[in-house]
Amino acid sequence: MFQKSWLKKRRWLLLILVLVGILSIGFTTHNQRFYHQPIARVVRVSKTGKARRTSDQFKNVDHQYDQRLVAVIMNGRYRGRRLTLSNTYSDSQPMDQRFRVGDQVFLTQLHQHKGTLSANIAGYKRDTVLVTLAWLVVALLLLMMGRSGAWALVSVIVNALLFMAAVTLDLNENGEHVLPIFSVLTVIFAFVSLLLVLGPSKKMLATFSATVIGTFAALGVSLLVFAWTHERGIYYESMQYVTQVPRPLFLAETLLGSLGAVMDESSDIIATLFELKQLEPTVSARQLFISGRNVGKSIMGPLINVLFLIFMADTFTSSLLYIKNGNSWGYTFAMNMSLGTVQSLVSGIGIVLAIPLVSAFGALLLGRRAK
Numbered sequence: 001m002f003q004k005s006w007l008k009k010r011r012w013l014l015l016i017l018v019l020v021g022i023l024s025i026g027f028t029t030h031n032q033r034f035y036h037q038p039i040a041r042v043v044r045v046s047k048t049g050k051a052r053r054t055s056d057q058f059k060n061v062d063h064q065y066d067q068r069l070v071a072v073i074m075n076g077r078y079r080g081r082r083l084t085l086s087n088t089y090s091d092s093q094p095m096d097q098r099f100r101v102g103d104q105v106f107l108t109q110l111h112q113h114k115g116t117l118s119a120n121i122a123g124y125k126r127d128t129v130l131v132t133l134a135w136l137v138v139a140l141l142l143l144m145m146g147r148s149g150a151w152a153l154v155s156v157i158v159n160a161l162l163f164m165a166a167v168t169l170d171l172n173e174n175g176e177h178v179l180p181i182f183s184v185l186t187v188i189f190a191f192v193s194l195l196l197v198l199g200p201s202k203k204m205l206a207t208f209s210a211t212v213i214g215t216f217a218a219l220g221v222s223l224l225v226f227a228w229t230h231e232r233g234i235y236y237e238s239m240q241y242v243t244q245v246p247r248p249l250f251l252a253e254t255l256l257g258s259l260g261a262v263m264d265e266s267s268d269i270i271a272t273l274f275e276l277k278q279l280e281p282t283v284s285a286r287q288l289f290i291s292g293r294n295v296g297k298s299i300m301g302p303l304i305n306v307l308f309l310i311f312m313a314d315t316f317t318s319s320l321l322y323i324k325n326g327n328s329w330g331y332t333f334a335m336n337m338s339l340g341t342v343q344s345l346v347s348g349i350g351i352v353l354a355i356p357l358v359s360a361f362g363a364l365l366l367g368r369r370a371k
Contacts, residue, residue: 028128032075038107040071083117155196175244182252210358214262218350258350266358273362285363292359311340
């Protein structure tokens with residue numbers, strides 16, 4: 001009965017989403033004419049020579065292979081012409097790729113000499129994969145969550161635009177006001193996300209208040225600890241590709257990371273308290289506070305572990321590379337994992353502080369004094 005009702009309500013939406021998905025994937029598969037950079041499709045692949053064994057001083061062994069690719073150019077002045085490309089890849093494929101028949105690749109240095117075309121491969125054409133994943137996310141949100149999923153999608157798009165605006169403003173200011181810019185962005189993120197998802201309600205007000213206070217309180221506690229310890233053991237120089245002063249960037253990154261964790265926890269606790277209020281309208285403020293605190297205790301551990309795993313997974317590949325090249329565990333941790341560990345600890349502080357805050361806000365807004 002539930003499946004029939006669900007299909008009846010969603011059948012037109014499902015039909016539209018399937019149609020949009022087919023059109024989007026079909027367009028990105030045949031949109032080469034809209035690119036200025038030359039694109040070619042691989043039609044034949046052959047290996048040349050034997051595999052070459054390579055090793056280094058740390059006894060890391062790899063094998064390299066040479067490929068000869070025949071490809072057809074799909075756009076530009078040489079459209080329809082064939083050319084032969086060379087490619088070298090390894091088993092580990094750290095900075096190279098193996099190509100197969102049907103792959104579409106970008107070309108560089110395409111030129112003609114004595115009637116023969118030559119070029120170098122710049123990389124895969126990946127827009128079809130990206131569009132497919134984006135369509136899948138949108139389809140699942142709309143089909144499973146309905147209107148709530150649509151508002152969640154809108155909030156993600158709005159936040160992405162706000163983030164781009166903040167980064168542009170930071171670049172225009174030459175990185176002189178990184179922390180103030182992203183502190184304001186944190187408040188705007190929380191307000192916009194909760195307003196679009198929860199609407200203008202007591203639930204939104206309680207979640208927003210607890211999220212903002214918990215996030216900035218966690219940052220304040222971390223700054224006090226940094227000042228007390230003189231930031232020993234924090235290696236800002238391990239941040240890659242930083243063209244500004246790294247410390248404010250690290251704090252801004254930590255602030256945004258803590259915001260997501262605290263907002264997640266606050267939303268869970270507030271949603272539980274509202275459900276409890278609907279089931280038991282006469283529940284007192286004290287009972288609501290205790291219930292919110294108990295919910296926070298049950299989700300606090302898994303949430304902190306999830307954050308820790310996310311931060312550590314971001315440094316997993318570089319840590320393996322450091323260890324395989326003879327570096328110690330201590331040096332590898334200091335240069336790859338220490339900043340992620342600090343961020344996870346700061347987020348954990350925010351999660352812990354948010355539990356009594358959001359429980360208190362929920363109790364004040366929803367509860368009433370017991371007679």
